[in-house]
Amino acid sequence: MNCNDNLDAEEIRLGEDAQRDKNWKRWGPYLAERQWGTVREDYSEDGSNWDYFPHEQARSRAYRWGEDGLLGICDREGRLCFALALWNGCDPILKERIFGLTNSQGNHGEDVKEYYFYLDSTPTHSYFKANYKYPQSEFPYTRLIEENQQRSESESEFELIDTGIFAENRYFDVFAEYAKASPNDILIKITVANRASQTATLDILPTIWFKNTWSWGRTGESYWSKPRIEYKKDGELLLDQETLGKFHLAVEPFLGSEPPKFLFTDNETNAVKLFNAAENPSPYVKDAFHDYIVSGVKDAVNPEMVGTKAAAHYHLEIPAKEEVTIRLRLFAQDEAPQQPFDEDFERIFQQRIDEAEEFYQKRVSCNLSEHENRVVRQAYAGLLWSKQFYHYGVKQWLEGDPAQPPAKREKNGRNVDWTELYNRDIISMPDKWEYPWYASWDLGFQIVAFAKIDPEFAKQQLILFLREWYMHPNGQIPAYEFDFSATNPPVLPWACWRVYKITACKGERDRTFLVRVFQKLLVNFTWWVNRKDSTGKNIFSGGFLGMDNIGVFDRSKPLPTGGNLQQADGTAWMAFYCLTMLAMALELADEDPAYEDIASKFFEHFIAISDAMNRLGGTGLWDEEDGFYYDQLEVDDKYIPLKVRSLVGLVLFFAVETIDFHLIERLPGFSKRMQWFLKNRKDVTQHISCMKKARDHGRMLLAIPSQERLERVLHYLLDETEFLSKYGIRSLSRHHLDHPYILKFDHQEYCVKYLPGESNSNFFGGNSNWRGPIWFPLNYLLIEALERYYHFYGDSLKVECPTNSGQMMNLSQVADELQKRLTQIFLPDEQGRCPWQGNNQYFVDDPHWRDLILYYEYFCGDSGHGLGANHQTGWTALIARLLEDIGCRR
Incomplete structure (x- = not known):
């Protein structure tokens, strides 16, 4: 898989995982930072997910589709989870998850209100590390909500740091660090640094629990019998689940202090507290540790030391400017070490750190400054930490569960047309709090970044989103969980093509991958043509297209003016799609002539789209006076240009390809049809750069604008009073x-x-x-x-x-x-x-x-x-x- 003859340790692990020889990616930072407030957990009638399952209920209410935690990990099916819980002695709640504002609470929408950082990770998560900054004063939950609700939309957001809670360094730096001795043997170090100038106390609870799969009344895949966690001996827990098998969590006694106390409960909803139920399904419920630590309710936990959720409770006094470290080890019973905390523990940790350094030194340019290198490393760490286990079966979600109250759904409510969609995978997410769900056009960019460090994961993610249980039967790719039918820009074709080229090994490209994605993209392209070109004039009205409020109207809803919106960006995205598919088809046709026909199809379709952009209704979407491409509002056979200079008129830049003469000469069928088209259809090539030949090299150009129009748009693009900022191109x-x-x-x-x-x-x-x-x-x-x-x-x-x-x-x-x-x-x-x-x-x-x-x-x-x-x-x-x-x- 890797192009280097001398493979480093991480490359060997990647190869073993790709060949399924060893399941190195079975465990990772796949645990979301927010499961509450997500669409998956919303069973309300009106789809108000933020209100149906708010943060206040998260500590007491079992999740249906996932879990969340602080700097945590889980297996790749989300069955067994490990994360931290903290209490500084004055917070009103046990800190078990990251806090933020809901969509209605923030003056700019949903907004995480904590400081945490992803510091490192290898692609197999053989080593990964993160940092959370926990204040020593009472966490200002109420103040953050009230202050942001009082602020207008024209004011900045009120952040945690603005409260002054970090003044005089009165906080703990909490580091969670993981290293794998083998695929199912994970070494854990929790280091807490007291940054203040005085001694501070902290309760820390490394917590392990099973996802609740037993309370919903279903049978079959993903719904298993109730698992069990029990205390064995010498600070070791036995964790037993029917598909995961037997695991152990070993907890090292904290040196210089009392050993931890072990707390047990069940990952069950506290229905008495939340819903005034007569009794709970178990006497020991999800929020037991909160009640035990914060409220002092000692009988909240199970004295039999058994359950589905357990924690080791440390009460620490940490001197000023000093730090303490807690060590744990999670391992499969058949991979048990002889001594969990012997000298090998630190040796393996250091070895994995050294291997991570070696891996990135081979991939990150040595010509970067120390700061630039840090930016790159933490960017990759953020990508890797934001891979999450994502579970969502739309049909089951719409139906509700037999053992729960009936689901209250609107007949034509959210995602009712996506009953075939079933997600239960590790997926690259935008982030783990504000977007703990995938967005298909975000994914395209994320995967292009991933391709450098984990080529196999990049390819498999793209294949996954084109599989039949992801794609709609009509060919649409799911957008995001709030509305799978929303129209995101078609970025995945570009991502497939870029990943195909980036992941070439010793000059060899993965044609099997290209064929697989190309065939599915044909289906998706057909969906675009059939659904988004309502007039049949090769002008596309894509709708939302991901760019939220960029336009005059909310483009995801019917126009308040009536008529049609002829979108410059929607049309340009489709031209870009055509050229990407053309490039793929020509690549495949070089070895298989059968692809020449489809290459001709995309060539001619691109010409038709480009011609429509430039000529429909006289000048198409081009405004000759301004020298820019605009959306047009078509109402009562009148065309009204919406003269907003935005990225809408710049997307056309993306649709450009050069084709080598020598490649065309090797494809006689494509060449013959192309030459006929250029000779006999001059009417459609007047204003575009259509197979224009250069004098000094053997390439031809395909692009939307003529050179003259290109230069006029560039005039705006590079004007610092228009698009060009000191920091890039404005939207x-x-x-x-x-x-x-x-x-x-x-x-x-x-x-x-x-x-x-x-x-x-x-x-x-x-x-x-x-x-x-x-x-x-x-x-x-x-x-x-x-x-x-x-x-x-x-x-x-x-x-x-x-x-x-x-x-x-x-x-x-x-x-x-x-x-x-x-x-x-x-x-x-x-x-x-x-x-x-x-x-x-x-x-x-x-x-x-x-x-x-x-x-x-x-x-x-x-x-x-x-x-x-x-x-x-x-x-x-x-x-x-x-x-x-x-x-x-x-």
């Missing part, structure tokens, strides 16, 4: 700050104005803004596209960059400039401040904060400050690829 032109676009229609007024930071409305929940901020994924696609244009034009095409600067650049140099600006978000200036940090001085000055990085969802178009979901390493992990590329060019 909306800054021109609209002083010149907002206003559409008046039927006594209604619709306005789009430049907003560099958070959204000023609750459109799409309010926590996502495409009216000005910088988004990594589309910047990344722009950079790639400019490189492809340069591959054809070379130095024959130069433009001013920035516009009106007098500085001329070829398009490769323009791509480099965008890459430099984008990476600048994560690099320190002369004062040591990185733009993403905003005004948070801790990350600049404090030695315990300044090496820690948050990978935000998007970034302020003016300052580069991180915004949105602050742990969405997901597509922002593309920073790793950009920095590595810069390092390789040095």
